[in-house]
Amino acid sequence: MVKLYDSGVYLVHGTELVEDGPQAAAVLQNKYGQTATREEAAKNTMAYGILKDHNTSGNMEKLQVKFDKLTSHDITFVGIIQTARASGLEKFPVPYVLTNCHNSLCAVGGTINEDDHMFGLTCAKKYGGVYVPPHQAVIHQYAREMLSGGGKMILGSDSHTRYGALGTMAMGEGGPELVKQLLNKTYDINMPGVVAVYLTGTPDKGVGPQDVALAIIGEVFGNGYVNNKVMEFVGPGVDQLSVDFRIGIDVMTTETTCLSSIWKTDEKVKEYYDIHGRVEEYKELNPGAVTYYDGCVYVDLSQVKPMIAMPFHPSNTYTIEELNANLMDILEECEKKALVSLDGAVDFKLRDKVRNGKLYVDQGIIAGCAGGGFENICDAADIVRGRSIGADEFTLSVYPASTPIYMELVRNGCIADLMETGAIVKTAFCGPCFGAGDTPCNNGFSIRHTTRNFPNREGSKLQSGQISSVALMDARSIAATAANQGYLTAATDLDVEYRGPKYHFDKTIYQNRIFDSHGVADPSVEIKFGPNIKDWPAMSALPENMVLKVVSEIHDPVTTTDELIPSGETSSYRSNPLGLAEFTLSRKDPAYVGRAKEVQKAQKAIEAGTCPLDVLEELKPVFQAIHTQYPEVGEGNVGIGSTIFAVKPGDGSAREQAASCQKVLGGWANIANEYATKRYRSNLINWGMLPFLIEKGDLPFKNGDYLFIPGIREVIEQKKGQLKAYVVSGGLKEFELKLGELTDDERSIILKGCLINYYRG
Template sequence: MITLYNEGVYLVNGNEIYFNNSESDAKLKERFGNRYSLEDAKKNTIAYSIMQKHNTSGDEKSLKLKFDALASHDITFVGIVQTARASGLEKFPIPYVLTNCHNSLCAVGGTINEDDHLFGLSAAKKYGGIYVPAHFAVIHQYMREMMAGCGKMILGSDSHTRYGALGTMAIGEGGGELVKQLLSKTYDVQLPQVVGVYLTGKPQKGVGPQDVALAIIGKVFKNGFVKNKVMEFVGPGVDNLSVEYRLGVDVMTTETTCLSSVWKTDSKVKDYLTLHGRENEYGELNPGEVTYYDGLICVDLSEIKPMIAMPFHPSNIYTIEELNANLDDILAKVEQEGQKQVGNKNLKFSLRDKIVDNKLYVEQGCIAGCAGGNYENVCEAASILDGHSIGNDEFALSVYPSSQPVYYELVQNGLAGKLMNSGAVLKTAFCGPCFGGGDTPANNSLSIRHTTRNFPNREGSKPNEGQLSYVALMDARSIAATAVNKGFLTAATDIEDVKYDIPKYYFNKKIYDDRVYGGFEKPDAEKELRFGPNIKDWPVVPALADNLVLKVASVIKDPVTTTDELIPSGDTSAYRSNPLRLAEFTLSRKDPEYVGKAKQIHKSEEARINGKDAFEENKDLEKVFNTIKENFADINLENTGIGSVIYAIKPGDGSAREQAASCQKVLGGYANIAKEYATKRYRSNLINWGILPFIMEEDPKFECDDFIFVPNIRKALSDKLSEMDAYVVRDKVEKITLKIDRLSKDETDILLSGCLINYNKR
């Protein structure tokens, strides 16, 4: 089904594979002569040519990228505009799309959410942006329909910024990276490796893009096969997939932890762009005659079966056939692993109680967002449901078309009526089911969803209040098949006599023309930003001190810590524009004591900066300083910052939300210590908020509430040291070694300045 080749490979003429060895080298030299060399072959990937086209550094390996367009939604754009404004923003230099698809439900948070929306509209008017009203499109569907194009690069403040199937290399990052683009600066990254994804065969009827994506994620996530690399989709199997199918696979590449993705393009892509009135954005993209990939993922599409990703990660995959054949054993394993992630022994994670007559019963289904709400997914789900009823018991099904034009066409061709007749409920374009802002299941309920993630509590449950529910990821087709069977888990391939019907799609651009504000290149500096009482400026952040004394405010020893655990999604979303209020939720579902510990030590730093008694609020701190002075006589309150630090083994999997870092900074966080960082985007967020991204290879010698002293940290950064001594402070100091992976000059300067805002002001 899927085979991984970790060694380099050559792809010849797009369909011949040669492994990187002396025998292949001889054959290629004999066949292609001077047209073949390893260095040239590395430059023949689609990704290489796109990245170099956007690189402004003059160095093909140390990239300084400028993007063609930016995209944000209403959980992130207020903070981005506020940060850029504080840094001297005058106008948006490139198209910047502000969508409203996360905080769409203004009943959640009252007027707060709508205040954010109107702030976004006023920013689009003042600075020259593109504003998409609430319920009109999820962020990535609008970008596919109206902005992506072959050979482009797009940066978005959402982790699922992926338009590779349209020939666009897109990257999801924290807001600070978008701020840099708004200030005409660059996205700095070392030239990433490129891994080929070689597709062959054709999917079986009933097997959808989510099935293919989950199968790939299951193979590559845990071993880090594509971490921070580019996935390039090639091979004859691409031709057997529609563009929407490709988009459905592509958007899930985020869950592999790759940096970006891109696909070869063909006439189907040209037809898609032409349909959306943008035929001039098409360009044929193919790997070169001889192309070198740093690794290869071979996928036989014909062997992919309907998949399910069990709680609590998209990589926790099984075939539905395998799960149904071994229900009790697999569910027992999932329960055992999941209970560890829940962490609360008093809260029971239970799935086996959902076995009824040797079948797994689920209480809810959702088809939604950038992954599930595409036109073809909904059409094929409607084909399966046509003439059936989901019943009148607990099982419920919600369908969220990904944009208003998609919804309109489903109404026009009658498929909306078929879905409604089955008992499914159609809702507007909204990302809520993906992050806990909509369709939160009842306590101890299992929801199957064609969305992007199923992390703990991401569906909106509140374990601290005794409420826990679960999400399993599936394709829309198998969700519809399960709905036909009234909630009993069913693979779409097990439903017979389905006439799959995908009526021709007609894109109604007038829907956007009438409601989307298109202000690019039309900024009006006289326009005032519209603020609401919940939209607050960022607190003042000091520059990095010469030395640091850090209180360990949380120690997390889970194998992976997600951004949703660092700063919960869902009910906290209404406060994304209020840094101080949002910070109160930091680690609230993982370590409820963290906020109090961080705030308490932060009082000493505030006192220090204001020339007051830094020891008054934390009496043990004076003893810590005295112990340090026994070995480091020169430290004092003038040259030593005081703050907090979080330890986690592998933090930052998942969302691009910069608030996972900024909330720590607001509470006085100065550093993270980790064995590794799950994603580049989380590490970037830390740096942009002036939080030191330390690496420590050995297990921690410290515990929560201990203090760590980091001497001469400014000098270490300025001298570009990758390794430095630090000390755990108890009755005496005990040396540990901290490392920092390679920093660019700008990243170093940002850390020294205290944060990106300070750096830009300077």
């Protein structure tokens, strides 16, 4: 089904793979009549060509990228624009689309969600952007329909910013990276590795894009095979897939922790652009005659079976056939894994979902940028047509990804087919994907064609004793389960005639409702600020020396951004840095906020010119110990703050608030064995936080310990990669920290204290 190569590969004429090794050059010459060095062939990837076209540094090893377009949604654009305004924003320099697909319901916190929308509309007018009102389209579907372009690059503030199937290299990053683009700065990265995803064969009837995506994720996530690399989709199997199918695989590449994705394009992609009235945006993309890749994910589409990703990660994958054949054993294994994910906070059970030897689920959801596509919903309608989802616990909700898709489904009868079964069809909304809609009942088990199934991402609250869970599946198998009234069923188990209706895009829907400035700014427009929209608090520059208290210690194998700052109802406070910060780690370590704020009193005393020891008594023995070796440390040359330790933090969402909330509460650093994603590490840096690394093994400190880092400012200024630190406990116990590679700009941002300070000068 999926095979990973142990070495790099050469792709010849887009179809033949030659594994790298001592004989590779001879095989290329003798069998194919081709010669190319590894270095030359690596320049023939589609990714290399697109990055070269957008690189402004003149050095393809150290990229400084400028994007063609930007996109954000309503839990990120307020903070981004506020940061950019504080840094001197006058006009959006490139097309910037503000969609409203997360805080769409306006049901939590009074007026604050709609206040954010009005902020976005007035900013689009003032600075020359595009405003997409709530319920019109989820962010990524609008980008596919209206922003994508062959050979173009798009930067979005949502982690699932992936439009590679349309020939667009897109990346999801934290808000500060978009701020840089708004201020005509660049996105700075080393040239990423490029891994081929070689597709061959044709999927069986009933197998959908989520099945292929989950099969790939299950193979590559745990070993980091594509971590921070570009996934380049090639091979004859691409030609066998519709564009909707390709999009459905592509959006899920985020869950592999890759940097971006790109696909070869063909007449089907050209037709997609033509249907959407933008055929001029099509560009044929293919790898060169001989192309070198740093690795290869080989996927035989004909061998892919309906898949399920069990709680609590998209990589926790099984075939549905395997799950049904080993039901109790696999459910027990999932319960054991949950003990780690949930820290034993609640009694999580799945085995009680088994009825008469079959797994019964409480809820099915087909939604968002992954599930809400036209073909997914049409096929689901074909499966359930003429059936009933039943009158028991099981429910089915379907969210088309955009109003044009919804309209076409109305016209071709699919909406009626779905509703007749008892399913509910709703408007374009990302809520089910991040816990702001369709939260199951306590102990409920939901199957969803969405993007993630992290702990509590569906909306349950551990701190209130609640737990429900999500398994990811393809829309077709969700519909098959609905056809069997909630009993888990693979779509391939049903004999269904798929009609495959043609899609017609109705552009008048957007023309009637979306504000498009066409790049023309109107400085006379006054921005509307609701009472919840607050400016960022002042942040201090990096001190000469640093005292940190460890206020949370997390030993899960991976810590998601959902655990660092929960999604769901907290999203309504994203425009209020202080208000949102109160939710930091609330589901993982509820005591964190109180501990961090207690330490922050000391730093605030320093900033006010008073003695920190007077407001935090426990610091007195800490400084006594420090002064035994560093008597000069004291007034004017020390900062006091907090840090957390996590094994591998930052998997999942691009949300900058996972870092900024820690900073707002006085956080100066994270300490980790490694960082799950480039974007989380960048978020830390852009908020002036130090991304420390420590070797795996027994920690020299524990939660509640104070750490002393002498000369930290000098370490950053002199570009040192490692530094000495001390655990302060009756004396000073030395240990080593590392920083990893930092660009000159990143060092300057850290020294200034955050990106806002950096641009203010």
